[in-house]
Amino acid sequence: MDISSISSSIGPLQTKQESNLVKNTGDKSFADMLKDAVNEVNDSQIQGYDAMEGIATGKVKNLQEAVQKIEEADLSLKLALEVKNKAIAAYKEINSMQV
Structure with missing residues (x-):
């Protein structure tokens, strides 16, 4: 069974999220995305x-929304700190590599 004609007509597969990510990031540099x-x-x-x-x-009129905003702030800060810690650990590991 030859599927080469089918695969050539489909092209590379890409999910909707990946295509949106490419569209959203555009020509932004890493520094801009980090900022x-x-x-x-x-x-x-x-x-x-x-x-x-x-x-x-x-x-506060709606206590539930207020608590939700506080929790979102807490989680976003924890996520940012973990990303920072992982980036620093990766940087240290790359620095310790012998060339």
Whole structure:
């Protein structure tokens, strides 16, 4: 059974997420993507602090949303710290390699 004609007409397979990722990143450099990620974490932290302030002052109308924003801020910060730790560990490992 010859499937070469089928595979050549289909082309390379790519998921929707991969194609969206390529479209979204465009010509951004790694530094720009890193800055964007840090800004997203910072925005999340600001929203979390605002939610905490709202809870403390009693200005919050929906307690569940406020707690959700606080949890999202906490999780995003933990994720950012883990990514940083992994990047530093990888950098140290690459530095220790003999060329």
